[in-house]
Structure formats: C-alpha cells, structure tokens
Amino acid sequence: MSSSIDFDEAFSVLFLESGWREPIGPVEALRRWKSFSEDCLDGFPWDVDDYNNDLTLRTRLAETLPRLEEEGYDAARRLAGKIEESDSRVRVVLRCESFLGFPEDRWWLRRTPIYASKDFCIEFREAYGVDIEPKSRFDDDKREIARMKAAGMSALDVLIHVRAEGWYVSTNSGLFFRAFREAFPSVRRNRKLVLGWISGEVEEPMLRSSFSEHR
Structure with missing residues (x-):
C-alpha cells in the first residue's frame, strides 16, 4: 500500500482539483471538521461564510475519500472513520430539515442547526429565511x-x-x-x-x- 506521505500528497491534489482554494492535508481537514462540530455543539459563534466554508470542506471530503480508498489508500479509510466520529457529534445539532433539495447522504447541506449564536441566527435568517434558536x-x-x-x-x-x-x-x-x-x-x-x-x-x-x- 502507499505510504502516508503519498496519501497526504494525493489528498491535497484531489482537494485542489475539486476547487478547494488552497493546499490542505488530511490532518488539517480533520482538525477543521472536528472544530466545526465542536463549534456547533457550543452554538456556532462565527458568521455564515465560515459556516458554508466548513460545509464545503465536508462535501469535498465526501467526494475525495472514496476515490482515495478505491486507489488503495488505507489511510483514507482510517480518516473516514475519524470524520464519522465528528459527524456523529454534529448530527446532534444539525437536525432541522431546511434544504430538502439536497439528498440525505448530504445531510450537512440538507439540515441546519437547532441553535447557534445570536448574530449567526440573524444573518442566517436574512440569507436563507430559516429561523434558528439563538443559544450559544x-x-x-x-x-x-x-x-x-x-x-x-x-x-x-x-x-x-x-x-x-x-x-x-x-x-x-x-x-x-x-x-x-x-x-x-x-x-x-x-x-x-x-x-x-x-x-x-x-x-x-x-x-x-x-x-x-x-x-
């Protein structure tokens, strides 16, 4: 199987090819998604652009990791397991079925938080017409x-x-x-x-x- 260094390079290349704006490795991608899940549990405190960037990161992970697994990278499977750990935590908060045009397997795009910081709630309501309980x-x-x-x-x-x-x-x-x-x-x-x-x-x-x- 490929080495971890090869996996890091392959991961970064696929992310850039998918439209991600800057080089990113698997460790940083995992850190960011884990941080997002923790932020959501505490009541997301950042703005809507930050929120959407994190959702885009999760979408890129969903597109990239299966391809890397198919290419024989065991590290991709292990990373997917760690991503799922954060998924299970953030699902507790992302529970409102707000954007039904997205499929269930893109639940992070389909659902919205049941609570978040006050400023985020105001901005999200203005942008999408979705009400969220202000709590953080x-x-x-x-x-x-x-x-x-x-x-x-x-x-x-x-x-x-x-x-x-x-x-x-x-x-x-x-x-x-x-x-x-x-x-x-x-x-x-x-x-x-x-x-x-x-x-x-x-x-x-x-x-x-x-x-x-x-x-």
Whole structure:
C-alpha cells in the first residue's frame, strides 16, 4: 500500500482539483471538521461564510475519500472513520430539515442547526429565511462580560478575569477579542496590545502598563 506521505500528497491534489482554494492535508481537514462540530455543539459563534466554508470542506471530503480508498489508500479509510466520529457529534445539532433539495447522504447541506449564536441566527435568517434558536456559549460569555462592565469592572480587569477563570471565549483568540471589542468599543488605543496578549505574544505586565498609561 502507499505510504502516508503519498496519501497526504494525493489528498491535497484531489482537494485542489475539486476547487478547494488552497493546499490542505488530511490532518488539517480533520482538525477543521472536528472544530466545526465542536463549534456547533457550543452554538456556532462565527458568521455564515465560515459556516458554508466548513460545509464545503465536508462535501469535498465526501467526494475525495472514496476515490482515495478505491486507489488503495488505507489511510483514507482510517480518516473516514475519524470524520464519522465528528459527524456523529454534529448530527446532534444539525437536525432541522431546511434544504430538502439536497439528498440525505448530504445531510450537512440538507439540515441546519437547532441553535447557534445570536448574530449567526440573524444573518442566517436574512440569507436563507430559516429561523434558528439563538443559544450559544459565546453569547453567554458576552452577557456576563456586559454585566461585569455594568457593575464597574474595568476593561483590563475583565480581560484578566476571563482568562484566569478559563471562560469559553478565552479558549479562542478570535472569539475572545470579538467579545472584548463589542463590550468595550471605546477602548481603541490598546486594541493591538490586547490582541497580542490574547494570542500570547504580549506579556501581562506590558498589557497592564499600557492600560495605566491611557487612563
């Protein structure tokens, strides 16, 4: 049978031939689909374009893996099994039969989430006329951040507290920065340092110093 290196190359080539815009290997494809399934379980927090990109990824996997299995790549069969593990998780959320023009074996295109973040629900409703219940861990954290701000907690103290307590948003730099920016839109000078601190590129003393300078 072909080596794992050969499989990685064959996988990437087929994905590019299918119209995928950039090189991607099986490890990254699996990571992205697993991340999508976890995002959906938590209440999808990104926008509709992100959602559709992930669905396109799953469609490409459905088209590519059978071809690679037919060509004798055992790694394709193993990858398909791992993809199915994430499938079984995300099916718990993708349950609304919204787009019946797609066949059942393309269930990720046929069905929509039963819940997601508020902004996603609004955007999805405007784009497709499909209602989704607004419910997500991202929105829960945003509400709690707004509550702390209303109680008088400073932007710096909120940042430190959210990370120290290991909130949901603190596990993803993009979500963390979005939640902070929406709660504290007037804090502009420090945003670059805040993003650097969130992503681990800036140490806490430098962040504290920056906020002290702009009081």
